[in-house]
Amino acid sequence: MSLVSRGFGRRRSGTTDDRLPPGQYDTGSRFPVLSAGPTPHTPPARWDFSVRGEVETPRTWTWEEFRALPREAISVDIHCVTKWSKFDTRWEGVAVDTLLADVGTRTTHVLAFCDGGYTTNHRLDDVTGGRAWVVDTYDGEPLAPEHGGPARLLVPHLYFWKSAKWVRGLMLTRTNEPGFWETFGYHDRGDPWLEQRYSGD
Amino acid sequence: MADSRPASARVRRLVFDVDGWPGHLPGQHVDVRLTAEDGYTAERSYSIASPPEDPQLHLLVEDLDGGEVSPYLTEDMRPGDVLELRGPIGGYFVWSAAADAGTPAEQRRPVQLVAGGAGVSPFLAMLDHSRRAGDPTPVRLLYSARSADDVLGEELLGPQTTVTLTRGAPAGWTGRTGRIDADLLRREAFAPAERPRVFVCGPTVFVEAVAGTLVDLGHDPRSIRLERFGGSTDPQ
Numbered sequence: 001m002s003l004v005s006r007g008f009g010r011r012r013s014g015t016t017d018d019r020l021p022p023g024q025y026d027t028g029s030r031f032p033v034l035s036a037g038p039t040p041h042t043p044p045a046r047w048d049f050s051v052r053g054e055v056e057t058p059r060t061w062t063w064e065e066f067r068a069l070p071r072e073a074i075s076v077d078i079h080c081v082t083k084w085s086k087f088d089t090r091w092e093g094v095a096v097d098t099l100l101a102d103v104g105t106r107t108t109h110v111l112a113f114c115d116g117g118y119t120t121n122h123r124l125d126d127v128t129g130g131r132a133w134v135v136d137t138y139d140g141e142p143l144a145p146e147h148g149g150p151a152r153l154l155v156p157h158l159y160f161w162k163s164a165k166w167v168r169g170l171m172l173t174r175t176n177e178p179g180f181w182e183t184f185g186y187h188d189r190g191d192p193w194l195e196q197r198y199s200g201d
Numbered sequence: 202m203a204d205s206r207p208a209s210a211r212v213r214r215l216v217f218d219v220d221g222w223p224g225h226l227p228g229q230h231v232d233v234r235l236t237a238e239d240g241y242t243a244e245r246s247y248s249i250a251s252p253p254e255d256p257q258l259h260l261l262v263e264d265l266d267g268g269e270v271s272p273y274l275t276e277d278m279r280p281g282d283v284l285e286l287r288g289p290i291g292g293y294f295v296w297s298a299a300a301d302a303g304t305p306a307e308q309r310r311p312v313q314l315v316a317g318g319a320g321v322s323p324f325l326a327m328l329d330h331s332r333r334a335g336d337p338t339p340v341r342l343l344y345s346a347r348s349a350d351d352v353l354g355e356e357l358l359g360p361q362t363t364v365t366l367t368r369g370a371p372a373g374w375t376g377r378t379g380r381i382d383a384d385l386l387r388r389e390a391f392a393p394a395e396r397p398r399v400f401v402c403g404p405t406v407f408v409e410a411v412a413g414t415l416v417d418l419g420h421d422p423r424s425i426r427l428e429r430f431g432g433s434t435d436p437q
Contacts, residue, residue, distance in 0.1 A: 003283060010241045036426065037423070038422045116422060
């Protein structure tokens, strides 16, 4: 449907249009914060990260052990379902490929679980093959709690609710199990380039 | 659009007739899409400020400097103009009397609403809905506005609502002043022991501060639901 809004015209710069998925705008230097509930504050001493579920060898890393894993620097554009996009965000962390390397699994889906009870689901092929990380720094600094610190998932090719804040582990599952927003009407996969915002898109 | 009128010093109330509107739950939002002659589109989300009982859809839109959609809605759009709405959207930041109907009255957990500025929009839908349903569940609103001229939905405010003004009060103001802090929450909100379901809506900084204070006061984090707006104008 293309209903022209009388007198409406572009008010923002169009220089980055080719990097903006449909319906998104460039939020510039701002970094909006969104969460469904209060920000948890888990100190590193009480933090760990687990891979469990449909795996041959479940794994858990303490904060120190996690920090000692091979690390990668990532610079990516991110896209929030609430319409803002942010370009060239810089993160560091551990590839999900690294976390899954030794657990042994033949399953197809994964549910990320978090402090505060948040969950989000992924197809395994959306978080492997160098497309997802567990990150603990943003722009060279430790990840702030309101942005998901100590660590969050980063799956930049999907809407940003899929990059779960305060992530504590990955549950590999035999079937697709909708996560938090996915059970409240948001799209199961959330590809911004296909504008998969809501269930049925 | 059926009507556009000032709702406060900085906010307009836009009223829409929506063909085939399927109804909504108080707290849900709509996505508004504008399309320019050249095909350029812009989309933003707005909370629904009217209760499901109202056949028209009300949005309270703040004219944000530098915005792209809000200035069009508040300044350029005229009654009779048409736009694209998508919704209702959202199943989490909602409360309705119907959802509580299956719970005996004495077991219903009260509902505490905490608003900052135009974040009161979804709560006006909830308050109006609650009133029309005969107030089946105890509902309270604690609402922070900049000045008396910024207070929205005055017709819905009453004994169950508390307004606090953060940037000065007019002569004769007998209500609260100052930001919503631990002291005000302790005095004017349901206590943690009453196990309220808490909804907080407002600018990001407001929501983050209030949510943290609620947890510090002993409210169950799992019972606190947050909604933020102004993401594009709120520097982090």
